[in-house]
Amino acid sequence: MSLAEGGLADRSAWPLLPAERTWGRWRLAIALATAAAATWCYLIGEYVGYYLNFSQGAAALTGGCMIGMLLVFLAAGPICGRYGIDSVASTKPQFGSAGWVIPSLMQIISIIGWNSLLLIFFAKSATQLLRVLGLLPVAVSGREIVPAATLLACTLIYFSLLWGAKGVATISKILVAHVFIGLWMLYLLLSHHWPELSAARPALASPDRLWNYTTGVELGISSTLSWWPYVGAMIRMAPNARTAVLPVMLGMGAPVPLLSFIGLAGVLVLKSSDPAEWLRTVGGTAYAIVALVFVGAANFGTAITGIYSSAIGLRNFAALERTPWALLLLLTIAPVVVIGTLIPELFFAKFGTFLAFLGVGFAPLCGIQIADYFVWRRRRISLRGIYERDPAGPYAYLHGFNPAAVIALALGCAVYMALLNPLTFASHGPYKFLTASLPAALSAAATYLVASRLARRGERVPASG
Amino acid sequence: MSESLPPELERRIEWLEQQPLGPDFDPASWMWLALLGLVLPIALLVIGWYL
Numbered sequence: 001m002s003l004a005e006g007g008l009a010d011r012s013a014w015p016l017l018p019a020e021r022t023w024g025r026w027r028l029a030i031a032l033a034t035a036a037a038a039t040w041c042y043l044i045g046e047y048v049g050y051y052l053n054f055s056q057g058a059a060a061l062t063g064g065c066m067i068g069m070l071l072v073f074l075a076a077g078p079i080c081g082r083y084g085i086d087s088v089a090s091t092k093p094q095f096g097s098a099g100w101v102i103p104s105l106m107q108i109i110s111i112i113g114w115n116s117l118l119l120i121f122f123a124k125s126a127t128q129l130l131r132v133l134g135l136l137p138v139a140v141s142g143r144e145i146v147p148a149a150t151l152l153a154c155t156l157i158y159f160s161l162l163w164g165a166k167g168v169a170t171i172s173k174i175l176v177a178h179v180f181i182g183l184w185m186l187y188l189l190l191s192h193h194w195p196e197l198s199a200a201r202p203a204l205a206s207p208d209r210l211w212n213y214t215t216g217v218e219l220g221i222s223s224t225l226s227w228w229p230y231v232g233a234m235i236r237m238a239p240n241a242r243t244a245v246l247p248v249m250l251g252m253g254a255p256v257p258l259l260s261f262i263g264l265a266g267v268l269v270l271k272s273s274d275p276a277e278w279l280r281t282v283g284g285t286a287y288a289i290v291a292l293v294f295v296g297a298a299n300f301g302t303a304i305t306g307i308y309s310s311a312i313g314l315r316n317f318a319a320l321e322r323t324p325w326a327l328l329l330l331l332t333i334a335p336v337v338v339i340g341t342l343i344p345e346l347f348f349a350k351f352g353t354f355l356a357f358l359g360v361g362f363a364p365l366c367g368i369q370i371a372d373y374f375v376w377r378r379r380r381i382s383l384r385g386i387y388e389r390d391p392a393g394p395y396a397y398l399h400g401f402n403p404a405a406v407i408a409l410a411l412g413c414a415v416y417m418a419l420l421n422p423l424t425f426a427s428h429g430p431y432k433f434l435t436a437s438l439p440a441a442l443s444a445a446a447t448y449l450v451a452s453r454l455a456r457r458g459e460r461v462p463a464s465g
Numbered sequence: 466m467s468e469s470l471p472p473e474l475e476r477r478i479e480w481l482e483q484q485p486l487g488p489d490f491d492p493a494s495w496m497w498l499a500l501l502g503l504v505l506p507i508a509l510l511v512i513g514w515y516l
Contacts, residue, residue, distance in 0.1 A: 014474050014477055015481055017481070056513050059509045059510060059514075060510065060513055063506035064506070066506040066509075067502060067503070070502025073498070084481075213514060240487060240489075242489075245490070246497060250501065387478065
């Protein structure tokens with residue numbers, strides 16, 4: 001039975017046919033909004049709230065997120081939308097028929113890392129909810145419940161995703177309600193605490209006003225850049241790239257800053273970005289329950305999209321091309337289960353560091369993809385070349401690796417790190433005028449174009465002697 | 466050594482190669498991208514600076 005006959009194409013990394021790309025604007029927007037809205041929104045808002053007041057923080061976050069979303073969409077959107085392929089497959093023209101494993105590893109580690117964090121968050125919220133509802137005996141600690149709740153969440157995600165993209169769409173339709181609950185929570189916070197909010201001053205603001213503002217913008221840009229691993233698997237379900245423009249820019253780009261305002265407002269007024277904590281102060285236990293349900297639903301929705309995108313990305317490995325979907329899902333979700341059940345607290349404490357550095361790579365990756373598609377190839381990609389493993393194929397390069405892309409990625413990461421340490425936020429040089437993500441993307445794009453041109457010139461010049 | 470593609474993948478690629486590929490973005494798409502990804506954020510950032 002072929003994939004097409006079995007209706008299983010959405011569970012492969014192969015290009016989708018037009019008949020299989022059935023997600024319209026609304027369905028795509030709902031899936032993207034559900035994926036975008038998660039606990040990280042509060043964390044993003046919280047970090048911005050350390051440096052900026054509410055009005056400036058809201059403007060910087062929104063502006064930064066929209067710019068970041070544009071970069072992500074221009075990088076992966078045209079190729080994924082045009083050919084019905086995922087984010088990882090879209091990197092083969094730039095990185096090569098073997099070099100694509102570099103962005104693939106970035107995707108796998110990033111998604112597994114984020115999903116582990118989100119599902120541990122989910123488990124912690126579920127534990128808090130049980131405690132608030134009086135269903136958890138006082139003698140039972142959160143340390144005992146969190147691993148079990150994580151395992152339960154992973155099991156639910158596994159069974160939901162057995163339906164492939166249909167599972168993502170169905171769960172999204174239900175869970176998208178949490179975005180509106182989030183907006184209601186924001187309304188509550190603004191309406192109850194506006195005088196304090198407008199007067200609140202950020203706790204860690206630098207004396208340099210421009211540095212604070214740029215850091216708010218940078219946080220918005222870098223947060224949305226980490227959506228690169230997710231977008232391709234969603235966009236390819238829409239009929240074309242044009243259909244995906246508004247769903248991506250509004251469905252994914254808008255909920256992140258809007259829900260981040262919750263964390264921003266929370267940390268400024270109540271010194272806590274956790275909505276469950278401050279909603280209790282606003283509306284008592286009933287509101288806290290709503291907040292906990294919201295957090296649980298938000299993280300569950302994002303994790304579903306993440307696991308799905310990661311599984312599709314893994315399909316690009318030849319060894320996993322024909323692995324049964326149920327087994328592939330199991331392989332994708334297993335690391336999350338192991339982390340969430342065995343080392344949740346250790347992971348919580350340490351893995352954020354690694355993710356901060358990993359996020360640095362997505363800005364140059366986007367720069368390389370944009371330069372390659374729009375400038376170097378002038379929007380012409382060989383679909384066959386993406387899947388061929390022929391040493392003479394168009395994306396074979398040097399043993400399957402394109403040195404231009406590898407050098408550009410390394411240089412872009414170096415530029416980012418030279419401008420801003422993502423952990424300490426220690427900045428150097430012209431960071432406060434430029435941000436770190438934009439120069440990283442631009443330098444990677446320029447390096448890629450120059451190196452590609454030099455490589456082409458080298459091929460034309462016959463070897464002397 | 467080159468490997469042949471799986472028959473289903475081969476069929477898909479052949480089918481897609483035979484279809485005329487439309488443009489990635491039309492003028493309306495570019496307009497929305499410029500508006501939502503550049504004009505609006507830049508305007509917001511300028512306004513935000515003075516708040």
